[in-house]
Amino acid sequence: MPAKTKAHRIGLFVCHCGLNIAGTVDIPQVLDAFKDAPAVLVALDYKYMCSEPGQELIRRKIAEEKLDGIVVAACSPTMHEATFRRNAESAGLNPYRVEIANIREQVSWVHAKDPDAATRKAIEVIRTIIEKVRYDEELLPFTLPVVRRALVIGGGIAGIQAALDIAEAGFPVLLVEREAQLGGRMAQLSGTYLNFESAGDLLAQKLDALRARPEITVLTESEVESLNGYVGNFTVRIRRRGEDQVQEASVGAIVVATGFDLYPMKQLPEYGAGAVPDVISGLEMEALLRPDGPTGGRVLRPSDGRPPKEVVFVQCAGSRDPEHAMPYCSKICCMYTAKQARLFCRQSPDGQAYVFYIDIRSGGKGAEEFVQAAMEEERVLYLRGKVSKIFRDGDKVIVWGADTLSGQQVEIAADLVVLATAVVPRADARDLAQRLRVGTDAHGFFNEAHPKLRPVESLTAGIYLAGAAQGPKDIPETLSQASAAAAKVLSLFSRHELVQEPTIAWVDPELCSACQLCVPACPYEARRPHPWKPLVTVNAALCQGCGACATVCPNKASKLRNYTPEQVLAMVDVLFAPAKAQEGA
Amino acid sequence: MMTRHTGAPNPHALIIGAGIAGMQAALDIANSGYEVTLVEKLPSIGGHMAQLSETFPTLDCAQCILTPRTVEVGHHPNIHLITYAEVEDIQGEVGHFRARIRRRAAGVNWDICTGCGVCIEKCPTRVESDFDMGLGRRKAIYTLSPQAVPNKPIIDKARCRFFTQGKCRVCEKFCPTGAIAYDQEDALFEIEAGAVILATGYDLYDVTRLGEYGAGQVPDVISGLAFERLLSASGPTAGKIRRPSDGREPKEVVFVQCAGSRDPEKAMPYCSTICCMYTAKHAMLYRHRVPNGQAYVFYIDIRTAGRRYEEFLQRAVEEDRVLYLRGKVSKIFRDGDKVVVWGADTLSGQQVEIAADMVVLATAIVPRPETRRLAELLGIDVDAHGFLQEVNPNLEPVSTRRPGVFIAGAAVGPRDIPETVAQASAAAAKVLALFARWQAVPEVVHAGEN
Numbered sequence A: 001m002p003a004k005t006k007a008h009r010i011g012l013f014v015c016h017c018g019l020n021i022a023g024t025v026d027i028p029q030v031l032d033a034f035k036d037a038p039a040v041l042v043a044l045d046y047k048y049m050c051s052e053p054g055q056e057l058i059r060r061k062i063a064e065e066k067l068d069g070i071v072v073a074a075c076s077p078t079m080h081e082a083t084f085r086r087n088a089e090s091a092g093l094n095p096y097r098v099e100i101a102n103i104r105e106q107v108s109w110v111h112a113k114d115p116d117a118a119t120r121k122a123i124e125v126i127r128t129i130i131e132k133v134r135y136d137e138e139l140l141p142f143t144l145p146v147v148r149r150a151l152v153i154g155g156g157i158a159g160i161q162a163a164l165d166i167a168e169a170g171f172p173v174l175l176v177e178r179e180a181q182l183g184g185r186m187a188q189l190s191g192t193y194l195n196f197e198s199a200g201d202l203l204a205q206k207l208d209a210l211r212a213r214p215e216i217t218v219l220t221e222s223e224v225e226s227l228n229g230y231v232g233n234f235t236v237r238i239r240r241r242g243e244d245q246v247q248e249a250s251v252g253a254i255v256v257a258t259g260f261d262l263y264p265m266k267q268l269p270e271y272g273a274g275a276v277p278d279v280i281s282g283l284e285m286e287a288l289l290r291p292d293g294p295t296g297g298r299v300l301r302p303s304d305g306r307p308p309k310e311v312v313f314v315q316c317a318g319s320r321d322p323e324h325a326m327p328y329c330s331k332i333c334c335m336y337t338a339k340q341a342r343l344f345c346r347q348s349p350d351g352q353a354y355v356f357y358i359d360i361r362s363g364g365k366g367a368e369e370f371v372q373a374a375m376e377e378e379r380v381l382y383l384r385g386k387v388s389k390i391f392r393d394g395d396k397v398i399v400w401g402a403d404t405l406s407g408q409q410v411e412i413a414a415d416l417v418v419l420a421t422a423v424v425p426r427a428d429a430r431d432l433a434q435r436l437r438v439g440t441d442a443h444g445f446f447n448e449a450h451p452k453l454r455p456v457e458s459l460t461a462g463i464y465l466a467g468a469a470q471g472p473k474d475i476p477e478t479l480s481q482a483s484a485a486a487a488k489v490l491s492l493f494s495r496h497e498l499v500q501e502p503t504i505a506w507v508d509p510e511l512c513s514a515c516q517l518c519v520p521a522c523p524y525e526a527r528r529p530h531p532w533k534p535l536v537t538v539n540a541a542l543c544q545g546c547g548a549c550a551t552v553c554p555n556k557a558s559k560l561r562n563y564t565p566e567q568v569l570a571m572v573d574v575l576f577a578p579a580k581a582q583e584g585a
Numbered sequence B: 001m002m003t004r005h006t007g008a009p010n011p012h013a014l015i016i017g018a019g020i021a022g023m024q025a026a027l028d029i030a031n032s033g034y035e036v037t038l039v040e041k042l043p044s045i046g047g048h049m050a051q052l053s054e055t056f057p058t059l060d061c062a063q064c065i066l067t068p069r070t071v072e073v074g075h076h077p078n079i080h081l082i083t084y085a086e087v088e089d090i091q092g093e094v095g096h097f098r099a100r101i102r103r104r105a106a107g108v109n110w111d112i113c114t115g116c117g118v119c120i121e122k123c124p125t126r127v128e129s130d131f132d133m134g135l136g137r138r139k140a141i142y143t144l145s146p147q148a149v150p151n152k153p154i155i156d157k158a159r160c161r162f163f164t165q166g167k168c169r170v171c172e173k174f175c176p177t178g179a180i181a182y183d184q185e186d187a188l189f190e191i192e193a194g195a196v197i198l199a200t201g202y203d204l205y206d207v208t209r210l211g212e213y214g215a216g217q218v219p220d221v222i223s224g225l226a227f228e229r230l231l232s233a234s235g236p237t238a239g240k241i242r243r244p245s246d247g248r249e250p251k252e253v254v255f256v257q258c259a260g261s262r263d264p265e266k267a268m269p270y271c272s273t274i275c276c277m278y279t280a281k282h283a284m285l286y287r288h289r290v291p292n293g294q295a296y297v298f299y300i301d302i303r304t305a306g307r308r309y310e311e312f313l314q315r316a317v318e319e320d321r322v323l324y325l326r327g328k329v330s331k332i333f334r335d336g337d338k339v340v341v342w343g344a345d346t347l348s349g350q351q352v353e354i355a356a357d358m359v360v361l362a363t364a365i366v367p368r369p370e371t372r373r374l375a376e377l378l379g380i381d382v383d384a385h386g387f388l389q390e391v392n393p394n395l396e397p398v399s400t401r402r403p404g405v406f407i408a409g410a411a412v413g414p415r416d417i418p419e420t421v422a423q424a425s426a427a428a429a430k431v432l433a434l435f436a437r438w439q440a441v442p443e444v445v446h447a448g449e450n
Ligand SMILES: Cc1cc2nc3c(=O)[nH]c(=O)nc-3n(C[C@H](O)[C@H](O)[C@H](O)COP(=O)(O)OP(=O)(O)OC[C@H]3O[C@@H](n4cnc5c(N)ncnc54)[C@H](O)[C@@H]3O)c2cc1C
Pocket: A153, A154, A155, A156, A157, A158, A159, A176, A177, A178, A179, A182, A183, A184, A185, A186, A189, A191, A192, A193, A222, A223, A224, A257, A258, A259, A260, A261, A262, A282, A283, A286, A332, A336, A339, A426, A428, A432, A466, A467, A468, A469, A473, A474, A475, A476, A478
């Protein structure tokens, strides 16, 4: 049972964050303000409270002063709340009696130009948070079982690799692919850069490994229709194309690996795309170069089946063009253009390849050398400039462009033009994201939880991201990311149970009038009317503690643990009438 | 011939290098319930990321996002952290590696040191700080940063007065716990591990080898990493942009990209892949700190490939009015209190001369020399430059020729933090799959059932 006694032995720990806070906020003045505050036994400061000596200071004071609540005035709770709670717990304090007063992001950083006001605000923020701690209950986290089976959505190289890594650790995997075959885009490619290895052979090796794993069940021509539940306990409904029946499965974790599309050719009319048959996309060029492709790996023009002599490659078709198309760089097309130009030149020794580019983006190990070799060995001519127009003239395709290095206009009468069209999200990525309740960016790429340190996690616990669905990527990067997503799944599956935060909603049966306003208000479908009693219940596993229900409840019956109406009102009281509230305390 | 082992394979991972790559791999494995020994050469963990100011493309402060991780690694019950140490020898094979680790004598008994910092405060000897790229000073007894994990000092014996002149012992006198141990000796550990991850990171091309850029002779020509220290709120200038020669705020700064990269004749042939992005970041942050300053960037190609990166560059150009000049710099030299930059603008076809106050060189990412030695010990390959070699980047980008030996991060090739982190987790996945097979196999529920 949570203790109902108010905290009355509170410690206040004020962090300097180097100069981040102390450079603006007058720390001695802040400490002074709490010298005689009721229930505050210690008020101390330290340069970096999150550092080991800072944490040690807190642990020591908890023990020495028998503190029953602490406030750390520091950076945003999203940074270190977990650190400080864990630390306090190791010193014997209930972690839910630890609160962060954010005096960095919300104070020192935004009021850097007015130190006096910043100091006043810091004191006010801390005062309200101390009031919160006084009312905080000592909560206990609870546990939920984990279903140790994974769902992987998308059977491209990303999905295949993620499934393999999870299965190799012995866990069952359900791999759902929309098309009839696995492999995704990689099945459409010729060779891979940097060494021209056959993409088909590489993929075949992965598919062999996949077939050898009894843990993996592949469902082709299938899509995820809906998802319910939460990390460790999802219920997924999968529909196979052309069938009425829907399969339901429970899984504990999900990897989204639905890959990418290409910018539609017909939206590039100035390049003759769609209108001139010998203007093709990079992906169509891959088909011409693929040994098992329609031409047996020989580059032949679509219009008349003749081998072209002069081929013009146009980079950034639909990329890096915030006005007309996509603002971002598609990352892979500089490299695959060099690859295609080299492969073409190798099979047509008297052929000439031209590449129009803005910047050549060949970063990382071996990539620059690969492009240099294209220029030196295959004599590919790189022209820095934009192409303004492409049109048909007899059996030629005329390319008008600028060479910004010589400052001249160039015209090339080519036999074939290849457009390196932008990598774009799958058309239905946003729909899927909505069904899974994960976020996408403005374009429709799946959003990671943190762009640097959590690149394969979505913001929804238990749902991970792999491959080009998250943004343009080549095969090596896709493979790494897919294995990384698998690592997250394996970490989750290493436990039989998950610890759940107890700071969630509950319904006071005395106050609830069963008006049910809160049911649709909950974005996580955590609330249900009680089957026979006149009240609403909360599914503790689904509730994320967002508080939406509490704000709509007209009876104040829906409450959030450690964010109760009494608590919030008390915080407001000390903010507006500090002296009075403190007298009453 | 096969070597026979009696015991069962050991589900314990050895990770060498505790930059963001080694830390991420360690956390993924440790959070799955397995033990990890994490060996770091420097006295504290974090690698290069601990030296960075803010990180592209979101500009969050590196220290702020790193500290939760370093603290987590430092406290993790499954992670045995051995810093200021190196792996001397590794024998054995997958399931049964044995490594000898030498921890260098710190001159401080870390078991009793509380990290109070009194010794550092009292030490009379001030020397140039490597961590601050020579722009700041530290004491002879020091930690790398106030947020260091572990937060225990070491004595720089080459600079300490007691070690060089036989007199001083000030730190010993003031240390409240009696932790100073001048006669401490190196410690040797033998550990066993079933799998190894190499994550030894990168070095930067030695700027003094770029003679034509005045590096090493002109004090106001600095490296990109040194500029990170100037930008850093916890750096030697507390985040104020001050040039090294006279401490003045530079009003015109020239950034030179590809310094030592993409130059097969004289330096490294490859592109270092991250410096276009960090230069855009540097120019942008410089303009935020010095609103009336002008930033110029010399480039060959601007390589801001990938999600959100091109947009970041556009912000630098449009909002922060950074002037990008396409061309190579031919010479940089000192003229009075100015640093003169001669370069070509290949777009206008003209020669340009800029009398700048400071020049920042985006120096090439190069492999560390010790990485090659470790690779030899482990019997895995490095490429011509010394980067670790994947068995096949298009199939197994974190695996090597040796079963049970995996690679991650910038030791494999230049890469930014997100790619490094993903790769580190990928290496962890390989280790986890191995360990899981050695352990009792979890009960297999057949997929597709309810
Ligand atoms: C022209 C071209 C040339 C290239 N050349 C190279 C090269 O030489 N080297 C290199 O490294 N990279 C190259 N690439 C990049 C490479 O194709 C990608 O890195 C790789 O395909 C990404 O794999 P993925 O699994 O993330 O996505 P995809 O290959 O797109 O696979 C995604 C899979 O998910 C399925 N799917 C989508 N939506 C759903 C849904 N809702 N439900 C179920 N399934 C779904 C799709 O059918 C598909 O099978 C090239 C790309 C192009 C366009």
